[in-house]
Amino acid sequence: MEIAIISGKGGTGKSSISAAFATLQKEVVLADCDVDAANLFLLFNPVCEEEQVVISGQKAVIDYDKCIACGECIDYCRFDAIVEENNRVKIIETFCDGCLLCSRICPQEAIDIVDEDKSRIYAGSFKNGRMVYGRLAPGEENTGKIVSKVRDKAKQIAKESGIKDIIIDGPPGIGCSAISSITGVDAVVVVTEPTLSGLHDLKRTLEITSGFKLLTSVIINKYDINEEMSSKIEEYCAQKNIEVVGKYPFDPLVVEAMVNCQSITDFAPDAEISKLIKNSYLKFS
Ligand code: SF4
Numbered sequence: 001m002e003i004a005i006i007s008g009k010g011g012t013g014k015s016s017i018s019a020a021f022a023t024l025q026k027e028v029v030l031a032d033c034d035v036d037a038a039n040l041f042l043l044f045n046p047v048c049e050e051e052q053v054v055i056s057g058q059k060a061v062i063d064y065d066k067c068i069a070c071g072e073c074i075d076y077c078r079f080d081a082i083v084e085e086n087n088r089v090k091i092i093e094t095f096c097d098g099c100l101l102c103s104r105i106c107p108q109e110a111i112d113i114v115d116e117d118k119s120r121i122y123a124g125s126f127k128n129g130r131m132v133y134g135r136l137a138p139g140e141e142n143t144g145k146i147v148s149k150v151r152d153k154a155k156q157i158a159k160e161s162g163i164k165d166i167i168i169d170g171p172p173g174i175g176c177s178a179i180s181s182i183t184g185v186d187a188v189v190v191v192t193e194p195t196l197s198g199l200h201d202l203k204r205t206l207e208i209t210s211g212f213k214l215l216t217s218v219i220i221n222k223y224d225i226n227e228e229m230s231s232k233i234e235e236y237c238a239q240k241n242i243e244v245v246g247k248y249p250f251d252p253l254v255v256e257a258m259v260n261c262q263s264i265t266d267f268a269p270d271a272e273i274s275k276l277i278k279n280s281y282l283k284f285s
């Protein structure tokens, strides 16, 4: 079974819950698809066994041996990625879209288009099985493409190792990387918190999962920090026929577990919070 844990916003506790779900399994493939801020490898310190280069896009590079500083490329770039500095033109990498236009119009053929190849995906082992995670290089784009490569690798490993379950820690938000992390999964768990923005972002996320016709359930994390808002979230889910598979109270033990580089279910297996998480996870077994 492939389960994606996502959230409409950051800071809901999504990664802590993903880590707990993963360590409730004897053998699992954990795919950290939060490639902008992958951090589960810090928690589980996997033994890296494979590194893959990901071409996340293209960018322009000037050959100063050929450039005559005519400035034509500055006028053509629609992304304001080319500027003049100290009497020579310079490309601001983070603005460059790799559209090729400057390389086509340069009278000196002084602009090359090269692959952006600093992003990586890694595969390794951790105590509960295998783990795949991506690292998007600063300024590089195409997070959706990297997420999809992380998922492909996770599926390949699961197939080759005979592991049945894949847990995906998805990115927050509803951008293309979040969509890449949920397409075609068996179940989506949306983690939310009882705040106005939490409810707002939950609604947007549920619109997406319902558009993709995905089996979706909700976890309300730290429900006791605002019980009135938690009730509103539950009412909304009931109206939409979406099961709330967990309501967890705020528990400082979760932070303590993270500080000790463990999931909460490993750190304090008998704590109430761990039992609640386990009950949620059992609904997918
Ligand atoms: S168009 Fe070509 S030659 Fe002119 S400034 Fe740009 S890179 Fe240099």
Ligand code: SF4
Binding pocket: 059, 060, 076, 077, 078, 079, 080, 081, 082, 091, 095, 096, 097, 098, 099, 100, 101, 102, 103
């Ligand atoms: S490739 Fe496109 S975006 Fe990049 S510098 Fe050239 S014209 Fe601008």
